[in-house]
Amino acid sequence: MLLFIAADAEKLRILKNHVRDFLAWTAVLDDVRHLNLDVLQLDDARGNLKLTAENVAMKLSQAYGVLIAPEQARDADLTLPLSVTMIDCTTGKNISVASEKFVRDLKLIDVLDAVSKGVAAKKFALAESRDGEKFIGLRFGDVACNDISDENFLVKAEVAKAQLNLPKPPVKPDNPPPPPPPPLPKKFFMSAEFDNTRYGKDIKRCVEEIATLLMTLPAAEMSIRLTIDVTVPDGVDAEMQGIVAGNCRDQNITNFRFE
Numbered sequence: 001m002l003l004f005i006a007a008d009a010e011k012l013r014i015l016k017n018h019v020r021d022f023l024a025w026t027a028v029l030d031d032v033r034h035l036n037l038d039v040l041q042l043d044d045a046r047g048n049l050k051l052t053a054e055n056v057a058m059k060l061s062q063a064y065g066v067l068i069a070p071e072q073a074r075d076a077d078l079t080l081p082l083s084v085t086m087i088d089c090t091t092g093k094n095i096s097v098a099s100e101k102f103v104r105d106l107k108l109i110d111v112l113d114a115v116s117k118g119v120a121a122k123k124f125a126l127a128e129s130r131d132g133e134k135f136i137g138l139r140f141g142d143v144a145c146n147d148i149s150d151e152n153f154l155v156k157a158e159v160a161k162a163q164l165n166l167p168k169p170p171v172k173p174d175n176p177p178p179p180p181p182p183p184l185p186k187k188f189f190m191s192a193e194f195d196n197t198r199y200g201k202d203i204k205r206c207v208e209e210i211a212t213l214l215m216t217l218p219a220a221e222m223s224i225r226l227t228i229d230v231t232v233p234d235g236v237d238a239e240m241q242g243i244v245a246g247n248c249r250d251q252n253i254t255n256f257r258f259e
Helices: 009-030 039-063 094-106 111-120 157-164 199-214 238-250
Strands: 004-007 064-071 083-088 124-127 129-131 134-136 153-156
Touching: 004 009, 009 039, 039 064, 111 124, 124 134, 124 157, 134 157, 153 157
Parallel strands: none
Antiparallel strands: 004 064, 064 083, 124 153, 129 134
């Protein structure tokens, strides 16, 4: 029996849009240095990347939710088209839905019953979940398997035997060694607002007492950005715009604008 999994056209279109968003935010974070992002913008980018990744995972499971089971009688004319049964597995538990459909419509074996019998005969094992290389809730042998779900794992017989025959962990000593110290932080971020009547002196103190101090550490790298945000209720006239823009260019500042 050959089965195909297919995607719904409309849901696939939605999935592609979410994938584009995910790739866009990935590109932003890959090019942080050239984009000159501040701390807040970097946090927003990371949050958007996490959100789009979650959306892609959810839309992926929703898009590919149709099983296609082509079949053809042995004595049928091979020039005739195959008959196709489409099974919608987008609602409920996919394994349960497919199993019931196969038994009722295609007269195939009951998937859940086959899994239960295989576990009982030690052909393979069933695990509730997985933690690294260890399977949790491992069932192997003559045990009931009536609560199988999509989250379970089928485990090879030899792997199940190896785990079940593992020696018991050693007893912890009365005075265990102290835990290792937590890892040292490797990055420092700072954002501050200054009094606009003495900002020059305050910025100089921050550089001397904070940034310069951190730069004494081995292999330290530093990037300093200055953000100036000026609001003029009556607006900035064309003459002043020209003077400020000229001063920016004299200081080799290219990232500035009036709004």
